[in-house]
Amino acid sequence: MTALMGSRGTGQAGQPTWWASVMVRSASLPLPSEQRYRYRQEFLAELYGMTPAEQRHHATGVLSRIWTLRMALTEPERLTHKEAAMAKPFLCRIGRHRWQRLRNPEGGWYRECRGCGRQRDGIGGPSSRGGLLPPTGAA
């Protein structure tokens, strides 16, 4: 990627490999017909200046997320929920959170997952919740 970033506007960009071109051209096929040409051109243009390994990585990434892009173009509301689920790290999705201890403004402790931001109040049971305020039902 750094090679690409450095090549912006210099006109020294490398040509995409044939298989990367085929991959991104194929990737655009599931897109709505009115958007297909635009994204095909966009994906192809992005390959210029990348090394073959970067092209493979990029083309694979584009291909693997093309249905998400199609959904974003056709059903933007549905994507929001799906994307929210997928944004959570895998370990968090299977319940393996990485908890860290943090203080709240009242001086009590709570735990927060470093990966997904899920929070738990109290550490070590009710006895250690000294500084915590009770949940405010209707603030």
Added chain:
Amino acid sequence: MTIPTQLVLRALLADPAQELYGVEIGAAAGLPSGTVHPILARLETVGWLTSRWEEIDPRAEGRPARRYYRLTPDGMELARSALARAYSATARPAWLRPLGEES
């Protein structure tokens, strides 16, 4: 708002006057290839982003024109406030947040 969307908005807000194309946005946001375009498409649909084709002579440059994205003036304001809301929501325990506030 999802974390990848926040990262994309942060990348675009770093220099709102600068236009970036998809791979540059992905690199700035630290997101893998393919993740950025669905987010850009959705933000463009809701009017936070605008995009245009690069104005170059492809023969002279030796490559096709790229698609450049930038935040709209409204999108800039909305993105800033959305990021501030997301930050304050994750910085406080759930029970300290006002009712109805979402991340």
